[in-house]
Amino acid sequence: MNFTLHQLRVFTVIVQNKSITKAANELNMTQPAASIQLRNFQDQFDIPLSEVIGRQFYVTEFGKEIYQIAERILEQVNTIQYKTEAFKGLLSGKLKISVVSTGNYVMPFFLKGFLRMHPGVELVLDVSNKTQVIRDLEKNIVDFSLVTVSPRHLNIEEESIVDNKLVLVAAKDNPVDDKIKSKQFFKTTPLIFREEGSGTRFTMQQFFKEEQIEPKIKLELTSNEAIKQALIADIGVSIVALLSIKNELEQNELKIVPVKGLPLHSNWKLIWLKKKTLSPVAEAFLDYVRKEKENVYKTYFSWTDDY
Template sequence: MNFTLHQLKIFKTIVEKKSITKAAVELNMTQPAASIQLKNFQDQFDIPLSEIIGRQFYVTDFGKEIYLIIDEILDKTETIQYKTEAFKGLLSGKLKISVVSTGNYVMPYFLSGFLNKHPKVELVLDVSNKATVIKDLEQNLVDFSLVSVIPSHLDVEELPIMDNHLVLVASKENNMVTEKGNSIFKTIPLIYREEGSGTRHTMQQFFKQEKISPKIKLELTTNEAIKQAVVANIGVSIVSLLSIKNELLQNELKIIPAKGLPLKSVWKLIYLKKKTLSPVAKAFLEYVASEKDTVYENYFSWINTIKF
């Protein structure tokens, strides 16, 4: 056999993406080039690794066995690279983090300084809703997760980073929002995040505690979609203050005073208690712990000027 590491990586990616076309995009290749490399790799075996039925790509049982071996080979290859860098005195390796969508307004500011300090570190950052983020952590697919609501069913360590304020916002053009107190939620359309969102969970806990039955107008799946809907004066919503800095500066949104608001939680970097952290993960945890006050002062001190 005379296959290359490049062919192994192509086959691995095709299996994971379940598509030659998607794998080609991931690897910055053309689809024909990926197909040729796949064929050249498969021709070295007497047993088929994959098959195309209709237009659907399928991996054979033998191909699945080969995939597992390839995964180990490529993992060992990366280890060789990281060990080489370590002997040069350089911190290298993969740092894998999952972040709830609103946390995307927080995490980049902690990553920037760390990655500048350690340019050999490879970052894998996944931004999703709370349910997916917790699932990634539970399955040990990531080193850390950034959340504001701690999963009760997992045994985790946590590093508090900064406060998260949830505020009620309306379009600057909305002249109907004049009430104060909890009755405001019964008379105006409220835009929700989807089920599984940490923001929605916090909102629902607040409504339950205050015995409020809000009027629900829309359910949207991203924080950006909610902001645009509020700016367009479709309704009002409760969002993280961190996510509306630009809209406040551009005078597109206004914060509405209401009893019990803002809601306050804490952004936390969490990881499985039994997990053995890699040198890169340990270094990042230490960096965040030592620099979090400086990062807040440099990038988030504007929050202190907001009057609720």
Template sequence: MNYTLHQLQVFLKVTEKQSITLAAEELFLTQPAVSIQLKNFQDQFPIPLTEVVGRKLFVTDFGQEIAKAAEKILNEVHAINYKTLAYQGNLSGRLKLSVVSTGKYVMPFFLNDFMKDNNGLELIMDVTNKLKVVRALEQNKIDFALVSVLPDNLKIEAVPLLDNKLFFVGSGELVHENLSKKQLFETRPLIFREPGSATRNAMEDFIAKNKYRSIKKMELTSNEAVKQAVVAGLGYSIMPLIGIKNELKNKDLNIVEVKGLPLSTTWNLVWLSSKKLSPAANAFLSYIKKEKEHIIEDCFSWIKDY
């Protein structure tokens, strides 16, 4: 057999995501590139590693066994790399984070200089909804999570990072409708995030608290998708300010003043109280505590305007 480490990485990611499309996104490759690597890897085995049933990809029992072996091989390779860096006096290892989807507008700014100063580190950051972030935290699969609503069922430590404000927004055309706030919520379509999203929960709580009978026109699985739907004029939504900076500046979106809004929470970097942090995780935590105020001032001072 003549498989490569790259083929092992691609196959392992495909088995994790059970999707060539999602694997390609996480590996920053095109779908054809992932498909070619998967085929070249499969050609070296007489038994199928994957199968497609009803347009959905499944990993065979044999494929699952090969995936376990691939993970062990790649972990050993990482260990060799880390030991080499450690002997050179460099910080090494993996930093694992899980970030709620809107947090992708926040976390990179708190990682940028740290990762540049420690190029021996490998960053693994999963961007998903709150439900899956909390699950990853609970199962001890990550070092840190970024959330705007603290989980109440886990013993955690937290470092507050940044204010998180949620506003009622519509496209430039929609916000000029001469409607009362009650009419906005009860006669115009609202666009929601998927169940499990903290933004979805906040939006539903606000509607319930004010006893609005809303029209749920659309449900979308990412903040970007909701934003584009609102920009296109398909409806209104309650959205985090952090993700709509450019659209507000360009007047593609406008904030509608509504009593009780904006909703305000705080972005928090959290970890399990019982977690034994790795040297890499400890170094990142120290960096955040020392540099967060500078990062906020340099990268997020615009939030004060709203």
């Protein structure tokens, strides 16, 4: 066999994307060039690595096994590069993190100082729904994921970094009474919900289950931003992460409605696969988070203590 590291890289990216065209775009290659590299890599084996049925790209069982080996080889090659840079007193390489959509109000404040300290680090940050975030972690595509609800089916390590307060919110001019309300409020007032699988929705449902409340669902939306716009438009009320509405509170567009039992509390957690060997960059970031999380909280999130 005489395959190259470049061929390994092209093959793994094609498998991850399940598309030669998408992989070529990610690798800044033309589609024909990526196809040639895949074919040259395939020529090293007597057993097919992939097949195209109709126009759909599929990886064979043998191809999946070769993909796993290729990933490990590329990780070791990257480790050689990182170790070389480390001996020069530099930290370089990729830091790959997947974040659920609301976590976008948290993660940048932990990345800011770390990236300034280590300008040689390249960040790959994917903001997506919880299902995709967990899938990326499960497939070992990322170093870390940021969530509020840990997946039960994965063997993971976790580091809590910030308290997540969930508050009942309405448009500033919504006629809902600002006086403290009973939990029975939820039995009569329709709510705007996040989609099934959302960490916010999970925490809400746990609360309603414990209080034996069957809330009314007025509307179901798939992103925190969509819910905020619906609230500002006074379509309804909702329970949202306090961290996500700082600007709207300051601009007097939304108000917090006090209800007994709220705010609800969960934690933003950095999670990673327990068996994963973290790269030097990932180890450095985890160490930074552990050392600096109190300072980050005081600098950027202490305003939440007033609510």
